[in-house]
Amino acid sequence: MRSFLRKWQDELKKTFTGRADAVPDWVSRLAEGDDPGYHLPGSAVWAVHGSMSPIVAGIRTLLMQSLHPGALAGVHEHSNFREDPLARLAATIRWIFTVTYGSKSAAEEASRRVQHLHEQVHGRFVDNQGAERSYSANDPELAAWIHIAFTDAFLTAHKLWGGPIPGGPDAYVREWAQAGRLMGVEDPPLSEADMRAQLDRWYRNGELRVDHRVAETVEFIRNAPLNPMLRPGYRILFAGAVYSLEPRYRQMLGLSVPRLGPFPLPVRLATKVVLGVVRLALGRPGPSELAARERLRRLGYTEKAQTAG
Template sequence: MRNVLRIWQDEVKKTFSGKADAPPEWSLRLADGEDAGYHLPGSAVWAVHGSMTPIVGGIRTLLMQSLHPGALAGVHEHSNFREDPLRRLANTIRWIFTVTYGSTAAAEEATRRVRRLHEPVQGDYQDNDGGIRTYSANDPALAGWIHIAFTDGFLAAHKIWGRPIPGGPDAYVREWAQAGRLMGVDNAPLSEAEMRSQLDQWYTQGALRSDARVKETVQFIRNAPLHPLLKPGYRILFAAAVYSLEPRYRAMLGLSVPRLGPFPLPVKLATKVVLGVVHLALGGPRRRMGPSELAARERLRRIGEPVADMA
């Protein structure tokens, strides 16, 4: 039994960082740099991204992003997500945490790296009116959809399973708008209401759709190729992502909240338990901060920034 638990713990670590025995090298390099970066201890971004809720938010984000045919075409036509989905996950985590915890130079270099990878991601897709449209991963409009789906997904999950956000949801949307600007987004929302309004525009203007490709993607996300020991917990996390979606998007995705006959299953409580177990696997209750945050605090101490909220 102890060996099984150790294998499970190692697989959890490898899923999120690519390594079971040590933090990824890039996270340790976040101690380098000569400024505080875009976000500080006590910020809304640190509160949300330093919790366990982004695990659910990330699944929700993938589901939402798949509803834009241009975004989905880019993934299907220019990505090896089927063969190596964890590499794509690790690269996304690296960018998020570098922008969250790194110096401005580190955040900007990480963004340039992502945008270089995006350069060949372009092509054509058929819109909902039958016309042919071009897409590019670095196009500001498409980047805007990716950003808003991300912000909405992480915020929605944290509002359900996270602690209070310093400054409230508006602070998170406003602070994370900087990440959108780094990625070339022209009008990243600055409040939760503005975010909701932009989401409504994407929906009412008919830019989103559900089709066979979306269905295939949802099935892949639902049955992600994880180690067998991780699959029971992942099923609960997937159900949590579905639970957190607005009903109209659940309908488009062909999903529903799990039920046992007429009774909804206790997804909210089960998710809280699973996130707690994952937290234990990644370091336990005594280790409240991950390696990226610890490295950032080391940099902040070195340059004389206050880091008094380490309790």
């Protein structure tokens, strides 16, 4: 039994960081730097990203982002997500945690690295009116969709499965707007209401759509090629991501909350249980947060001083 649990823990670590035998080098480097960073202990961003809810949020983000034909074209035409999905996941986690926990210089460098990779991601797609349009991963409009779908997913999942947010939902949207700016978003939302309004605009304007590529992507996300040890828990987390979607997006994606006859299954509770098990397996606080706290101690930062200021 102990051997099984150790293998399961190793597979979890490998899924999220790309390796099971050690903390990745980039995590250790979060202890470096000469400034506190954009986000600090006690912030809304630390509260949300330091919980387990981002695991569900990540699935929800992928589902939502697939509804934009430009974003989806970039993934299908320039990504190796089918051949090596865990590498893409690990790269995304690296950027999120570096912006969350790293120094300002580290966050800016990580964002420049991603934007440099995005320079190769461009092409053309046909919009809902039949017109051919160009897309670029670094286009501010497309970057805005990616940012808002991310912010909405992480905030929604945390409301369902996380704890309190210092300053409330508006604080999270406002604080994470900095990440959008680092990625070239020109006018990121600064409140939950503003974020919802911007999401509604894409929906009302008919810029989102479902086609065979979306169906393929949803099926791939539903049946992600994970180690068999992780698949039972993942099925519950996927159901949780579907549960968290607004009904209109759920309908567009052809998804529904699992039911047993006329009765909905307790997806929210089951998701909470799985996240609790993952928390026990991975431990908290995570290595990224610990590295950040090491840097802050070296710089003489204290949470008490921050509160007083």
